Amino acid sequence: MLKLFRYLKPYRWMVATVLILILLQSLCELYLPTLMADIVNDGVVKGDTPYIWKIGGFMIAVTALGTLVSIAASYLSSRIASGFGRDVRSKTFRQVENFSLLEFDKIGTASLITRTTNDITQVQSVLIMILRMMVAAPMMCIGGLIMAISKDAHLSLVFVGAIPVLALTIVVIAAKGIPYFKVMQKKVDQLNLVLREGLTGIRVIRSFNRFSHETKRFEHANGDLTQTAIKVNQIMAFMMPMMMLILNFSSLAIIWFGGLRVSSGHMQVGDLMAFLQYAMQIMFSLLMVSMLFVMVPRASASAVRINEVLNLKPTINEKKGSRTPAGNGMQKDADTASGPAPRGRVDFDQVSFRYPGAENAAIEGISFSSMPGEVTAIIGGTGSGKSTLISLIPRFYDAEAGAVRIDGVDVRELPVETLRGMIGLVPQKAQLFTGTISDNIRYGKVDATETEIRHAADTAQAKDFIEEMAGGYDAVISQGGANLSGGQKQRLSIARALVRKPSIYLFDDSFSALDFKTDARLRAALKDETTEATVIIVAQRVSTVMDADRIIVLDEGKVAGIGNHKELMKSSEVYREIVSSQLSEEEIA
Structure with a gap:
């Protein structure tokens, strides 16, 4: 899929802007729990209402800034992904136009249609997610860990047990699901082939009364795709409940051990609340990574198929120093006329x-x-x-x-x-x-x-x-x-x-x-x-x-x-x- 991203070159400044905006959004989200801890520790506990209003107003300003940069990042991400999809579709279409009949026979018309539409759409959708999460997920995870440790290093040991279990769960589920994504795209090809033949050959089908036969062919191809999709979705469906289970157990552990540390005077209530929010941010950043693990494998399979088309060299190639028929000049093409026409022997x-x-x-x-x-x-x-x-x-x-x-x-x-x-x-x-x-x-x-x-x-x-x-x-x-x-x-x-x-x-x-x-x-x-x-x-x-x-x-x-x-x-x-x-x-x- 990285090979396809070379078509992002015209949008490199927009990509850089998106990354900066996402960085600002992440910083805003990481700063909010600390402000909330200050309100609880220095405002609520001490009964300092003006301080509560002051920090509360600051929290609203930080939230508004985070919302604005998030909207801007979403808009630019969509522009980049749409332009990328348009460019790759155009490149693929131009490449297909140069194919000889041998290349058409090799890949198949139905597969070429799928690769130019469905496969590119898959990559385009994942590109939006990558642009949004590529900076946000690691920033939230690493930033959340730093902020959590700054609040209470001992309580942060909860993450030592939770994060490896979470990562292992993601890897195991993704490893089982990834092989099915490439199979799914091939089955989409087959479904397109059957559908295309059924629609273009409708007169023959009607004249020979072969509706039941074509219906069975379609149902077989459709059922085959459906069964594969169900299988891969069943595997990926484990991701969310497992993530939430680990997340809830981690929250339970934080509240339990955090309560003990608050009662022993090693931690303030506001810091525990902030710590809990940082834990949520860390877990949700890993949840974003898991979503990428769901989408990226299918997009990778699609990207491989697109690259097969883009990298396939047409067997009909012009040799360097191409000639024109001797003594006749250039032939008139369909659009222009210049010079005498060749004899045509x-x-x-x-x-x-x-x-x-x-x-x-x-x-x-x-x-x-x-x-x-x-x-x-x-x-x-x-x-x-x-x-x-x-x-x-x-x-x-x-x-x-x-x-x-x-x-x-x-x-x-x-x-x-x-x-x-x-x-x-x-x-x-x-x-x-x-x-x-x-x-x-x-x-x-x-x-x-x-x-x-x-x-x-x-x-x-x-x-x-x-x-x-x-x-x-x-x-x-x-x-x-x-x-x-x-x-x-x-x-x-x-x-x-x-x-x-x-x-x-x-x-x-x-x-x-x-x-x-x-x-x-x-x-x-x-x-x-x-x-x-x-x-x-x-x-x-x-x-x-x-x-x-x-x-x-x-x-x-x-x-x-x-x-x-x-x-x-x-x-x-x-x-x-x-x-x-x-x-x-x-x-x-």
């Missing part, structure tokens, strides 16, 4: 890739070239490595062997921002964001004009259904595009890529939800729009790839044929099988 040179932990390579020994102004199509059976192959171009993953090059430059040598600025990707699963239709299309180019947006929508065959919606291009899209059909979402995703006007278009099975008529119209419109760009299409339908300049047939991660439709019908048995499974003999002829 894509070359795969003996490329292989294997997912972590997989026995077999997803793709192996892939070599081909895709030229600007040409359409390259990739087709193959399920699991043949089509999507994996095009994921290597924008560096969602890096090739295990071989090289992917754009205009002769290895993509690993290009700045990631420049590389992805050259690409217009339409993913296999259309992902839209909450906002208007214009906002979603403009996601591809922030400064796109209305004319560019409408032209992109028209080319993507989305114009008709957009204009039929209430509000047209200002119509609001709900979360995940739930108020649109699969085909409509795909067409908006295509429009988002088109408005970008990139050098390379990647269509990852982006026409699967379209009917044949819309598919044909869209491909015809794309030909005119992408005449100078490199177009790579992954598709399942033969009708989508038949007109491509180059078709790459994949089978179990390897190239089973390269050529146009006619050439592959003669040379590739795998391609012929795919064609015959989708087209009639008349269509093939």
Whole structure:
């Protein structure tokens, strides 16, 4: 957790102010019992009323000062903790944005959400407690002992027996409870995972009538978390009664032995009352420490999980001296335009890739070239490595062997921002964001004009259904595009890529939800729009790839044929099988 506290650096002066305020508050509280002892010894016993009023007024002033500094310390502590939480959340989010898909697969989306929200909140809450108690607890304990000893050193021997028992109790209970806190956070992850799947997959759950199954999954995850929470809270629940038991026995011992010392004339009544209050302050300072022992272990477990994210180095890293494609200058990104755009030739040179932990390579020994102004199509059976192959171009993953090059430059040598600025990707699963239709299309180019947006929508065959919606291009899209059909979402995703006007278009099975008529119209419109760009299409339908300049047939991660439709019908048995499974003999002829 100490590693996370480096993010407190911008608040160091505020932290110093809080510590000074807490020190003043502690001094005020330590001074009050001594004033009360003076009132009893020199005022009440002697019947000196003016002295009582004088010291009483002074006590009120000290109390008021303690209250004011306490309020100020609470306010500043909250400001510091809130700012710290904001900064760590921002840092975590920026770190996650830099992760490749391998890091997402390793940690899991549900866990990343928990770490960015619940875990940081745990640390933030404990930070407030630490700021308030870090000075107060030791100050009250040590100061209370000094003041108690100054009142009666012999009676202070009560603490010799009480404090070790109290400390041992705290340590034993904390040692038993700490291991459960890390387990609890993992179970929160699992609960989030089940809940997230249940909410995002509600249509599938309803269509297959699997409510009872999902309810059991949720109840199991929820019950598992509940049982762990009950267990750890049962252990920690012993803390308070044990503390109060030791505290009350200590008070009883002080009053018993203190009474004997008062009756023997070795101690005054006021000093005994002050001594009792100092004993309470010492015990309550240890009680504050015990509260930290309850909260800090869970926050420490959360801090470890946050640091795992912050310290995890993305596998996709830019090399020093990153280059741009030769002779082409910098690519236009989504927001700015400077210099001529790269040509966009894509070359795969003996490329292989294997997912972590997989026995077999997803793709192996892939070599081909895709030229600007040409359409390259990739087709193959399920699991043949089509999507994996095009994921290597924008560096969602890096090739295990071989090289992917754009205009002769290895993509690993290009700045990631420049590389992805050259690409217009339409993913296999259309992902839209909450906002208007214009906002979603403009996601591809922030400064796109209305004319560019409408032209992109028209080319993507989305114009008709957009204009039929209430509000047209200002119509609001709900979360995940739930108020649109699969085909409509795909067409908006295509429009988002088109408005970008990139050098390379990647269509990852982006026409699967379209009917044949819309598919044909869209491909015809794309030909005119992408005449100078490199177009790579992954598709399942033969009708989508038949007109491509180059078709790459994949089978179990390897190239089973390269050529146009006619050439592959003669040379590739795998391609012929795919064609015959989708087209009639008349269509093939």
